[in-house]
Amino acid sequence: MTDFTDVLENPDSNTKKSGPLKQYVTFLVDDRSYGVDINLVREIKQWTPTTTLPNQPHYTRGVLNLRGTIVPVHDLRTRFGGALTEATEVHVVVIVWIGSKTVGILVDAVSDIISVPTDDIRPVPSGQSLGDMSSLSGLVNTENGMVALLDLNTLFPVEEDEL
Amino acid sequence: MSCVLAVDDTRALRVMLGECLKKGGHEVVLAVDGIEALDKLKEHRPDIVITDLNMPRMNGLDFIEAARKEPEGRSLPMLLLTTETAQSLKDRAKAVKATGWLTKPFDPNQILSLVEQLA
């Protein structure tokens, strides 16, 4: 695995001081940057082949064994309307909490951890044909370009059992 | 060196008693209650028995009483080791022909001396 473990250990590398800070793990899909609240990230693991499930959405790549529990893996590229990722061992699965469930998200690579003042989070413009915008919770401009913050609950809704 | 059958339902005490006796150079057989002790008595034919009083299934007194009826236990020294001090229990111990009575906390040296003395 690559240098992102190093990044994880030094989460303050991008700190700007203005207002309350939130930290996001950012990752790349097709050179586009996405971010997820760091509190929701459980771990990051290298891609391993999954066991496919019958009759699931195209983006659901199947399930993997995470230390004895079965965790579904979704393909972020496919979810945003792209093709299936031809996953190899350089691809990365970000294991996140969605509600009470543990879910894996297949991305190309993890890039950074950023600290963002909440004031700097811009709303997603509506009415634009940029794809499924409701699955984004905000946009942030960083030195390395724009990061789209993911709303995981909308992106990969989980059934909170029998509520 | 003697073979000592140590009977106590409290594991910590049983093992401690066992270790103490082993340090004294004795062979040790352990049992958790009177029932097991009776089996071990016949199997190992110890030279002396040290038993707790209160134990599930078969207590120390009943065990001694039963053991005295076995050829292996007829003239065997059998000591009760207990926290009880009531005279009525001592009388019962005598009635079932316990060899002697020891109160806890026991001193390892004392136990070893008694084993020397009685077994």
Place this chain on the structure above:
Amino acid sequence: MDDDDDFDFQALFFEECHELLATLQEHLNQLNDGTNDEETVHAAFRAVHSVKGGAAAFGFDQLIGFAHIFETVMDLIRSDQMEPTSEINQILLRSGDMMEVLIESAQNDTPVDEEKLSNLQGELEHLASGGAGAEEVPETSIVSAKSTVEVFDTPPEETTADDGDAKPRSREITVRFAPEKDFFASGHDPLRLIGSAKALGLNRIEVLGQVPPLKDFDHTACALTWEFIFDTEKSVEDLEEFFEIYSHIADIEFSSDEQMDEDGSPEDAAAAPGAEIDEIADSALAGASDSSTTEQKEPIASDPKTAQKGSPRVGSEAAGGAAKARSGPSKSLRVELPRIDRLVNLVGEMLITQAGIAQKLMEIQATDSSEDGMEMGHNVEAMSRQLRELQESVMAIRAQPVKSVFSRMPRVVRDLADKLGKEARLELSGEHTEVDATVIEELSEPLTHMLRNSMDHGLEATSEDRVAAGKSRTGVIKLSAEHRGERVIITVEDDGRGVNRERVLAKAIEAGLISTEDSLSPEEIDMLIFHPGFSTAAEVSSVSGRGVGMDVVKKKIVSLGGRCTLESTPGKGTRFEITLPLTLAVMDGMTIVVGDQKFILPLSSVVEALHIDKEARKCLPSGENLLERRGEFLRLIDLRAILSQPRKGNEMDMAIVVDTETSGLVALIVDELIGQRQIVLKSLEANFKRVEGISGATILGDGQVALILDVPSLLSMNGSSGSYSEMMH
């Protein structure tokens, strides 16, 4: 014994204490619930007694003192001198809790609420004195109890009889020793006594008694009296200690030469000068000794079999190194779960390997029918059986009764009752229901939360409120467990006020969980309390806390592959139900290959595996395939289509006939049959959702996930599979 050893034993003692505590609390609870049988009382008594015994051995005075008075009270109940009223039971329960505190204090030096302790001790003492009436309470000398028989100051070996003569300040002590008739019968051996006494300076022995006439002679009785004359540096007290062990079975009198000057003991005057001790010992015993005493011992000493039988056991006990204290023969052994899991996985892998060998062997046998091959086949078969047995045994280790978790809960309720000033009683049932050990471990936290919730929110604020509502003052919370099919149901039910839906609704709107326009059914409102961050307590209570509520419970249960539901009747109470699949319970499965993946079919549904003859395949006008099997037509289902697996090049010629229970037998086309194995069930729903046609998953020896097929639901998928296939291809 050095400190290190003491430390090890202490650790062991504490470990055992916790088991004893669990036993104690369980039986006290039973007692409290009205089970006043002998066994319950005895078990509770023994637990207290064992803790006291251990505490005495290690000198934990506070614990000894408390355990002693506790034991005294238990003893009164045990001997029917005291009736365990509900008031007394409450004191006993609190005493059980106090024992836990004291044990923890002894173990970790944690502080003890001295006031609470002394109050409770006072209550117990009051019970002990009042309950016993005029009768004497057993002497409470335990706290300061010293060994009845003291240690010898110097090792006996150092002061032999011969040396004794040479010592300057030795004195003569005479011990008159008159054993009772049961002396021999009680296991005493005069030879042993004399041998040990020599080490203390025994110089001469006089025989005083007379052997009775032959007609009255009882060979088992001891009719003699001895006089032991010591020439020793030891004090009379030292000798008294030595003879203490005989005190109940012999009349013993001590006199020393200093005293004798005053007393002028007549017996001593009559004493003849001593001969060599060994000779005396023999002659002193002649005629009186029970001959079996000496004869009986010889075979013990000289029987090599006995000696050998005994030694390996002792040897193995000592062999464990640092852990030796734990390796003694005991009824239970504590093993960390990961170690068992490792075993489970290893056995699983072995079964796969074994299956591989078996398959290879079959291939070899197909071409080579030598006897070696046959023999090897038998061996492999035997190994397979043994492996399965091994696996079953390993799995059995994991199953545990929920009792271990349940037994901790009464204390939780009592503590909360104290804290909240409510009166409440916890009733347990189904404690013996067995659940996988991992589930047991995880159960404690959510159960505690649920009980807190019931105590805090479920029960009415005060007993007066309850009375006003026509209920008993004491709130009742029922905790139960039962097996239902392949699931375990755990319920927590209170007879309180029910969910306050108005407040829940208001709170949910305030927290922005729902909008004012949302119209929710009463059930939906109830379920809101599982929502993260939801807390109905008007102010943040120290009991339930903020946001640490039912959402945490739900999260936990779901992560265990379970479900949480709630039923509430206003004014009547609330019932929480946790449904846990036996997620880690095992299942017999048949591993098959369909397309690129391995799947598991529950073995219970598999009828047979067969090769498909082209002629046996039929096709209905509807497009449905049928398979003729012994004159019968079965629906033939292509699993590859249903499971969205690619078609391999080879001809599909293998089918497995399964019993769907609802729709009779069907034949499933598979690519390959790998074999049977026991599998560990994992939940898909824990982190994903229910997938049609799949009942769960398991992890194979290589770490890959294999899906377990749900046969009845596969069948219902068959109808849509055609269109699905078209969509895919």
